Amino acid sequence: MRYDPITPFRRPMTPALMDHRAQLDTPLPPDGLNKWEALRELACARNAYGLSDRDMTVLQALVSFHPDTVLGSGGAAPVVYPSNAAICERLNGMPCSTMRRHLSRLVGAGVIVRRDSPNGKRYARRVGDAKVAYGFDLSPLVLRHAEVCAHAEKIRAERDALKRLRETVSLMRRDLAGLVDWGRTERPDLATWDIYEDLARLAARDLRRKLDHAALETLRARLFAALTEVRDLLEPQESVTQTAETSTSHARNEQHHQNSEKDSHASEGAVPGEDGNVTPLTSRKANLGTDAQEDAPPAPSLPLRLVLLACPEIQSYAPHPVRHWHEFVAIAETVRPMTGISPTAWEEARRAMGPEQAAVVLAALLERFTEIRNPGGYLRHLTAKASEGAFSCGPMVMALLRRAA
Template sequence: MTFKKSRLSAQHSNNITEKPEQPTDPWAIFRALRDAHTYYGLRAGQLQTLQAMLSFLKPGQGETVFASNSELCRRIGGIDERTLRRHIDRFVKLGFIQRHNSPNHKRYRVSASDGTCLSFGLSLAPFFERAHEILETAHQHQQDKRDRLFIHKRILSQLARIDEDQGASDLTAEFRKALRRKLNLTEYQALFARLADTMAEMSTAVDALETSILSANDGQNARQLSMSKKISIDLEREAINEPPKIGLLTNVCEEACSFSQHPIKTWNDVEAHARTLAPMMGINSHQFQAAREKLGVWKASSAIFILLQMGSKVKNFAAYFNSLTVGIHAPKFNPESLLNRMAQRTVVGA
């Protein structure tokens, strides 16, 4: 439905003179506004009011609604006049409607013989004048919605990969909890970037750990050799089934032992102390238990001691722990080999 332009007299410059209509389908504009209603802060009831008002417009009869409040209420579906006035006030505030009140507050139109009109009612001219803005906003809103859905699915896909490699954890649960909130595009992008950083840390955890325990005296050549290998020599070896000597663990991992109030003599002592240290490192009991069930108590506990000995060289204890114990590197995690190399470093450094 389009609207034919009315002739205007130059002598009528006030806002109650009927303005030319915009040659745009009003229902196309309405659908665009409906699609972008959250951008304008509109609710469903308010859109129904606008829809009813548009239904009173007739081709060639201008852009002003002359129906009374009672007629509008009936067409909307029986809302009360108080609610109707609130809806109209909202559209006036947004700049989509102008009130042109007559002296007796009735809504009507009078015409001169030359075709000039004076209209008293609810003018939807601003709504039509902003057609381009509304259509563009709706298009951008749809693009934004598609991008948000795309990133949402990408995050879920990455979380599924983490769960498949390492099992469910508090890390993935935290991201899924964030996804339950209503996020804007910027927040989705930030969440995805954070997840990508976390996965990068986890994928390079073993390489970074191996690099960090090389002797400083080995020089640049040894560092480059370690960085050139996607999987370290130690991890390529089949993991042994026997635990290292406790003396090797306690002598190398002095940092972990310094927090113990009692001598560590058995693997039960090691496990008990590892469970005490884990929360201090951001590793919760569920992660430790999952590692224990997959690799056994001595490997899970050794990982805690070894990572703590690395100190500031490890950026994210929880991510590294998962990668070593329940991730793709877990089957070849060899604590004894790592401890021996750390011991050699200590001797060379001395």
């Protein structure tokens, strides 16, 4: 008659060990589980179980004593029974006391269970056709695999979100530093550039450390506010509103006299009003609710004048000087077919970046058109980065300015 022991040899019994031992009553799946896959998922989720990388190293050495790649194949309990000396030898000479301490942590976390013999030794023997083994039972790796995978996926999602947030903060810092350099040239009469430069330098210093999500979010909010203030200094809102009204009236007059301009307004997303006049969609977004504004991609953090200074080539396709963003977007819509970019790639870029940033990318692409072999593939690559929140057109524009200088 076979009897599976419950209590460990010469060790106190705890409620946690009792709960972990009760899990072994669940039958193993008939197909088992790949032991290396189980280790990979547990290594990702180890913090959820209070395990360190050294604990995982000991567990990997312990799992390597199992002869098969699949744990629990055929419903048999995967029990390994190496001696302490054999485990330490496989761990490249780790002290036995250190190894036992890591084994205790693995048992306490419930990823392995002790099956101690009457004298505490680890061994296996045949009883007829059956095999009785005393040692470490690896069944929890199979039985708790779904739970481990859930923890691993949550940790990966948090890690990816933290990475994207860090990339966003890094891009905003670079944009702020570049705008400060250009602002000193454009508006040397202002004394606030030192404040923004100090913020960019402090942000660069903070990014050298391993910041958590809360610290990065605070830094992102400060940089966003600074970028908004700098953009307002370089492109005052009063002049923008005035030029927007002037540009809209020009656009209406041109549409009235020239039918060819209808395609330009339609591609920009113009919507006819009740009086029959066409109003650009960009000017109508201000009348939408807050939900629609939050769902829309962010506008460029660069003044339009800076973009036109870095990308003069696109202005040659304009019938009159560009004074506002909706005019700039309309010119990009006209130039897009000449570059070989497909309508599908362009629409994906507009959704991911916003129409203004997509137009800036196309203008920058036009400046280096002879150097880019596949403009459509280049735009799709930037669109993928923008979908992950890891793209800003600021570094691209500043690089063109430095190149022109």
